[in-house]
């Protein structure tokens with residue numbers, strides 16, 4: 001046979017093979033789509049069609065940074081249980097939150113965490129640990145560090161950083177163009193968190209600039225989401241590194257090395273720290289310093305998770321509270337009046353005296369509601385159980401949207417408005433009965449059940465103290481000519497990207 005004929009035959013075979021392969025893939029894809037749309041156990045749940053057959057809907061909205069709004073939209077459009085991916089449902093009703101996060105109350109099997117935060121480590125520290133038994137052990141070991149007494153022992157560190165912030169505002173806050181709250185809130189929250197976690201001094205308020213640690217965290221915010229989304233697209237997973245932010249990658253080795261050195265320094269300090277911190281509980285004075293690399297890795301994870309957990313949502317809480325107060329002068333005045341008339345001296349402002357100030361607490365609850373942290377849906381895997389009245393088969397991923405629930409007029413009257421009075425006791429003169437049907441009892445910004453936030457009380461004490469000391473000392477004034485709109489200007493990945501928001505701090 002002539003070479004030309006052989007070539008012709010080979011090309012013909014290749015064509016047939018290609019056509020066959022395309023045919024098989026098409027038939028497979030079509031059959032899969034038909035199965036997912038009409039015969040899959042979740043086929044009866046409404047949702048965008050593209051979401052029923054692929055993870056594209058979910059992946060796209062996550063990477064867009066507008067996932068909370070996208071979730072809200074599909075819940076409004078399709079109902080209270082929406083299929084957002086082939087094997088994933090999104091819930092909104094308070095009953096669903098109770099069923100998913102607190103099933104231990106009824107002695108049901110736990111809904112365990114998904115692989116969302118799986119970084120391939122053997123142990124997930126506390127927040128990323130998926131194994132409920134290992135999680136319980138770590139959580140039990142840590143819980144004394146978060147007792148009321150232990151937190152009180154860390155108050156001196158809270159005062160120190162907040163007082164330094166107040167000092168800095170005396171010199172920098174009154175400038176014509178004010179200061180950028182996004183930076184200052186990040187700096188303060190991280191300085192406090194690192195210090196009370198393992199006596200680490202970040203000095204960001206002192207130096208008035210980001211630490212390398214903060215730069216890397218901010219730089220990786222969007223990439224973390226890309227990495228999480230790529231878990232659903234194995235083919236794309238190998239390309240995810242193309243999205244790595246160059247500046248964060250180059251700073252990463254320095255950040256890791258510094259954090260390791262800081263941990264070793266802290267372990268070497270044993271009981272001789274400036275003040276009590278969470279590591280006093282993790283590696284108590286007198287215990288042997290761990291050398292096993294797996295144990296050291298576990299401690300690194302805990303240090304990083306406690307530092308981050310105590311930093312980001314707290315920083316957003318500061319920022320969100322200021323943002324709302326700047327937009328609502330009437331509410332700002334009421335709060336400033338309450339704080340300024342409750343104390344005769346700055347030194348009397350301590351967490352113990354703030355827990356009972358009704359308007360301060362109402363404002364803080366309301367800013368958690370209007371600017372919620374943690375918008376990743378808190379996904380869990382169903383063990384095969386009832387959720388919001390429906391039986392959800394084993395293995396189905398279940399997400400919730402606090403964001404959508406708190407902005408739903410069925411659960412909160414005038415939900416998009418910052419209205420602290422909804423949180424006041426009915427005996428308070430500013431209470432308004434139009435908010436009497438609000439679902440205050442279903443409001444869990446720090447989660448519910450065994451995986452709820454371990455740092456809730458710490459966060460409350462820091463935030464009350466910060467807002468009270470600032471408003472005692474300064475009037476917060478909007479810098480004219482800027483308009484930051486929550487509905488338009490915000491995006492969130494692993495956490496919020498907080499736009500520049502300038503305010504002046506004018507001493508009263």
Ligand code: HEM
Pocket residue numbers: 126127128139305306309310311313314317373374378445446447450451452453454455456458459
């Ligand atoms: C405004 C402040 C805060 C908010 C809104 C918040 C919110 C939350 C939420 C919703 C969860 C549950 C996450 C899930 O179910 O996947 C959580 C867990 C956690 N938070 Fe917070 N948090 C705050 C402050 C803090 C602070 C100050 C710390 C540490 C000092 C902290 C450390 C943690 C840890 C370690 C977990 C994991 C708990 C576990 O898995 O057992 N958080 N937080």
